[in-house]
Amino acid sequence: MVAAPVTHLTVEYQPAALAIAVPCPRLSWVPGREQSAYEIEVRAAGELVAHTGRVPSRECHLVEVPDLRLRSDTDYEWRVRVWDTDGAVSSWASARFGSALLSADDWTASWVLPKARPTDIERWTLLDWVTGRRPQQEASERLVPVQLLRQRFDLDAPVARARLYLTARGIYTAELNGRRVGDEVLAPGFDSYTSRLCVQCYDVTDLLGRGDNILGVALADGWWAGRIGLTGSSAQFGATTGAIWQLHIETQDGQRHRITSDGDVVSAEGPWPYADLFIGERFDARLYDPAWSTPGFDDTTWNPVETEPADPGVLVPFAGEPVRRVDELPALSVAPDPDGGWIADFGQVVAGRVRITLRAPGEGDTVTLEHTETLDADGRWFENIEGINKEQRDTYVAAGRPAETYEPSFTFHGFRYLRVRGIQAPPHLDDLRAVVLSSDLPQTGSLHLSDERLDRLHRNVVWSQRANFLSVPTDCPQRERAGWAGDIQVFAPAAANNALVAPFLTRWLDNLRADQDSEGRIPILSPRSTYDDQLADTAEGFGSIKACAGWSDAIALVPWVLYERYGDRRVLADTLDAALHWIDHQRGSAAELPERLRDTALTPEQHTRQALLYNAGEHFGDWLTPSTLEGRPLHEAIGIAPKLTAELIAPMFQAQTLTVTARSAAALGRTALAARLRDEAAHVRAAFAAEYVDAEGRLPVALQGPYVLALAFDMVPAAQRPLLVDHLVHLITERGERLDTGFLSVPYLLDVLWDAGHADLARRLLWQDTCPSWLYEVDRGATTIWEAWDAITPDGTVRAVSFNHYAFGCVDDVLYRRIAGIRATAPGYRSAVLEPDLTGPLDHADAEVWTPYGPLRVDWTVTSGVAAIHTEIPHGVDAVLVAAGRSVQLAPGTHYLHISLPAQEHGKK
Numbered sequence: 001m002v003a004a005p006v007t008h009l010t011v012e013y014q015p016a017a018l019a020i021a022v023p024c025p026r027l028s029w030v031p032g033r034e035q036s037a038y039e040i041e042v043r044a045a046g047e048l049v050a051h052t053g054r055v056p057s058r059e060c061h062l063v064e065v066p067d068l069r070l071r072s073d074t075d076y077e078w079r080v081r082v083w084d085t086d087g088a089v090s091s092w093a094s095a096r097f098g099s100a101l102l103s104a105d106d107w108t109a110s111w112v113l114p115k116a117r118p119t120d121i122e123r124w125t126l127l128d129w130v131t132g133r134r135p136q137q138e139a140s141e142r143l144v145p146v147q148l149l150r151q152r153f154d155l156d157a158p159v160a161r162a163r164l165y166l167t168a169r170g171i172y173t174a175e176l177n178g179r180r181v182g183d184e185v186l187a188p189g190f191d192s193y194t195s196r197l198c199v200q201c202y203d204v205t206d207l208l209g210r211g212d213n214i215l216g217v218a219l220a221d222g223w224w225a226g227r228i229g230l231t232g233s234s235a236q237f238g239a240t241t242g243a244i245w246q247l248h249i250e251t252q253d254g255q256r257h258r259i260t261s262d263g264d265v266v267s268a269e270g271p272w273p274y275a276d277l278f279i280g281e282r283f284d285a286r287l288y289d290p291a292w293s294t295p296g297f298d299d300t301t302w303n304p305v306e307t308e309p310a311d312p313g314v315l316v317p318f319a320g321e322p323v324r325r326v327d328e329l330p331a332l333s334v335a336p337d338p339d340g341g342w343i344a345d346f347g348q349v350v351a352g353r354v355r356i357t358l359r360a361p362g363e364g365d366t367v368t369l370e371h372t373e374t375l376d377a378d379g380r381w382f383e384n385i386e387g388i389n390k391e392q393r394d395t396y397v398a399a400g401r402p403a404e405t406y407e408p409s410f411t412f413h414g415f416r417y418l419r420v421r422g423i424q425a426p427p428h429l430d431d432l433r434a435v436v437l438s439s440d441l442p443q444t445g446s447l448h449l450s451d452e453r454l455d456r457l458h459r460n461v462v463w464s465q466r467a468n469f470l471s472v473p474t475d476c477p478q479r480e481r482a483g484w485a486g487d488i489q490v491f492a493p494a495a496a497n498n499a500l501v502a503p504f505l506t507r508w509l510d511n512l513r514a515d516q517d518s519e520g521r522i523p524i525l526s527p528r529s530t531y532d533d534q535l536a537d538t539a540e541g542f543g544s545i546k547a548c549a550g551w552s553d554a555i556a557l558v559p560w561v562l563y564e565r566y567g568d569r570r571v572l573a574d575t576l577d578a579a580l581h582w583i584d585h586q587r588g589s590a591a592e593l594p595e596r597l598r599d600t601a602l603t604p605e606q607h608t609r610q611a612l613l614y615n616a617g618e619h620f621g622d623w624l625t626p627s628t629l630e631g632r633p634l635h636e637a638i639g640i641a642p643k644l645t646a647e648l649i650a651p652m653f654q655a656q657t658l659t660v661t662a663r664s665a666a667a668l669g670r671t672a673l674a675a676r677l678r679d680e681a682a683h684v685r686a687a688f689a690a691e692y693v694d695a696e697g698r699l700p701v702a703l704q705g706p707y708v709l710a711l712a713f714d715m716v717p718a719a720q721r722p723l724l725v726d727h728l729v730h731l732i733t734e735r736g737e738r739l740d741t742g743f744l745s746v747p748y749l750l751d752v753l754w755d756a757g758h759a760d761l762a763r764r765l766l767w768q769d770t771c772p773s774w775l776y777e778v779d780r781g782a783t784t785i786w787e788a789w790d791a792i793t794p795d796g797t798v799r800a801v802s803f804n805h806y807a808f809g810c811v812d813d814v815l816y817r818r819i820a821g822i823r824a825t826a827p828g829y830r831s832a833v834l835e836p837d838l839t840g841p842l843d844h845a846d847a848e849v850w851t852p853y854g855p856l857r858v859d860w861t862v863t864s865g866v867a868a869i870h871t872e873i874p875h876g877v878d879a880v881l882v883a884a885g886r887s888v889q890l891a892p893g894t895h896y897l898h899i900s901l902p903a904q905e906h907g908k909k
């Protein structure tokens with residue numbers, strides 16, 4: 001008997017990875033039927049290097065092969081076959097992968113550093129930002145040119161296999177013999193460079209030939225030396241750029257060659273007088289010679305480089321998907337700007353840059369491209385991003401050819417609108433393309449809702465996810481582009497529905513761990529520079545925060561999301577110690593009393609309780625709680641939510657982190673540790689309830705957020721829950737059934753209401769369209785999720801805030817789980833519940849998530865009180881459909897069901 005074929009073979013989540021970054025990779029496949037056993041063989045150059053034999057097991061996802069230890073820079077082939085539950089065996093399915101440079105000893109190259117003027121060290125502070133202090137010189141005077149590096153080498157036979165391992169302090173593009181290497185952009189990406197600098201691997205077999213070869217590398221400031229972060233300070237990792245590479249070549253005559261970056265490399269300035277990730281770049285086409293990376297080019301005037309020994313401990317193989325051009329959008333309209341130039345609208349807020357074609361420009365004509373996310377209320381040009389070094393302006397100097405096309409190489413912008421200046425006639429729509437950049441993650445989920453506004457809300461979330469999953473998970477793709485831990489902590493569950501985020505977030509967690517300090521503090525953002533630390537050391541208030549509730553807890557909460565959605569145990573194992581160290585820090589800080597209690601005489605019981613609670617110090621609290629921002633200028637208002645909520649929220653996250661870490665420990669088989677953490681969590685919760693919850697179930701702060709979190713994190717005894725729910729409902733009603741939750745509580749708002757029997761109120765909040773609400777933004781034409789609910793105020797005023805912050809888009813997870821109705825009930829969707837919201841206002845929804853076992857789908861329509869439900873259940877997922885008060889077990893395969901809804905239950909709009 002032959003079982004159904006095995007498909008979707010992946011190694012570390014990747015099909016056909018060129019350079020797997022770990023020595024013991026995990027293998028996955030999708031069996032065609034329920035699996036009872038598998039067998040795996042792994043070969044290198046035809047030789048069997050690992051063989052499992054027949055292993056009785058259901059596992060087919062992230063399977064470790066006991067004796068598999070990858071060698072560096074090696075190509076592998078693996079194959080798998082499975083037995084189904086009837087004992088039938090499948091045919092073998094096979095796939096290939098390669099390995100990266102896995103050991104520090106693999107590095108023999110040196111850093112090569114162009115002898116060029118280092119980047120100016122600019123140190124800006126938040127005070128400079130608000131007081132309007134700005135750089136005195138133009139970008140062209142302050143910034144340094146992109147450097148070109150060139151290395152010549154000779155091969156005496158045709159090439160059989162070649163891999164280029166390359167990274168830079170800065171960002172680079174590479175060419176071999178005049179042809180572009182790879183399709184990544186902004187390589188090597190952003191990491192905590194002091195500890196980790198990711199090395200890319202490219203298959204360059206087809207780019208090399210017998211005889212003279214030239215490797216060319218163009219090198220710009222990037223995250224290493226450029227102006228980055230909120231302050232726009234430069235050189236936060238270093239002021240000198242450089243590159244390091246090894247080219248591993250096998251020629252067809254069987255010889256191996258290794259070309260390494262070294263003293264024979266020469267450098268010169270290229271056609272970019274400057275290029276900065278935030279400010280933008282200038283490209284002078286008159287200075288561009290496309291032959292610069294070909295053998296015939298004369299480099300006798302180029303300069304020798306300096307070399308520096310490699311720091312192999314810091315060089316780590318890149319894992320996951322790089323940043324690529326993932327989409328292109330046409331311009332929808334072009335209109336003259338009364339202030340000069342032309343304004344193009346791409347119809348969508350994105351992260352990326354514009355490719356423009358100029359028709360018959362004159363030599364030396366200078367065209368500027370400016371970017372913004374929104375126009376003002378009157379449709380005029382308006383820069384919504386303020387701050388230092390946030391220009392987002394590219395400049396092109398034409399060579400004077402009949403048609404010239406330009407797309408920046410070393411920068412990107414957050415924008416929907418473009419203003420072009422320096423051309424006389426309006427650009428044709430066809431001459432403009434918004435090139436969308438993102439980490440190129442496979443899109444693994446889809447969701448469609450019959451309510452056009454809700455559907456748009458979902459698409460807005462997906463766009464914000466794309467724009468902010470750019471090398472690291474960021475807050476916004478324009479003003480800061482920082483790896484804010486709080487933002488991804490609240491957004492990770494939503495993100496995991498839409499895309500395969502495991503390798504991407506695992507790499508970010510590697511950075512977060514690398515940035516943990518010796519006292520256990522997990523930073524509020526990562527990658528973090530030493531300048532970030534200096535700033536915190538000299539600031540006051542929340543500017544002084546290095547670690548805090550809800551942000552630092554990402555170290556425990558984000559890995560747990562990856563475990564829930566992907567069943568990934570390794571990320572739990574890899575982050576456990578860091579989470580425990582963070583818990584140590586919280587525990588140690590608990591001794592400190594909140595300021596308001598410092599001069600108060602405490603009872604002995606209170607003293608004991610207070611000593612358990614991590615509730616002092618500075619925190620962002622329930623950041624951006626809407627009511628705290630009303631009626632005051634932003635700079636006064638922004639600190640109010642932190643002041644009001646920090647003391648309550650910090651111990652709630654302390655308890656939640658203890659609980660989640662206990663679950664992680666249990667999942668890793670660390671039973672005693674799990675029990676200890678659970679115990680500690682119970683003590684923290686009891687202390688919290690005794691300190692902060694009165695007999696009527698009231699918290700000391702009458703805001704929705706603390707109630708939501710107290711319920712979501714189980715902070716009060718069961719008997720008190722209904723009292724807290726009543727207060728929460730009252731607070732929501734008082735606000736006209738509008739949300740008043742900040743960053744940290746908003747992910748739980750609708751779930752808490754739903755679970756407490758207030759599904760109707762939860763739906764009314766979801767469908768609310770006065771400010772603040774999700775649909776208010778949609779009604780105002782949002783194409784992404786805004787940082788501030790009132791980024792466009794009810795009177796139409798457009799505010800200078802980010803129009804692309806995904807944090808409040810966390811509601812997308814509710815759309816998948818509660819509205820369309822797909823949720824995992826065991827790690828990695830081993831079991832799932834399909835529970836469509838058949839009695840809510842929607843007529844139709846369909847959703848699909850890619851589980852480790854294949855696509856899980858639900859698609860439903862309600863007509864005249866009857867729900868037609870179509871489901872697809874992959875083998876390996878234990879699925880239950882819950883509808884009209886009944887639960888039905890669904891076997892793998894396709895199901896069509898018709899369910900009559902009780903009359904009172906279908907209150908369609």
Ligand code: BGC
Nearest residue numbers: 475476480484486487620623
């Ligand atoms: C960012 C946030 C971030 C916050 C910290 C802001 O400037 O844009 O999204 O989490 O600072 O409170």
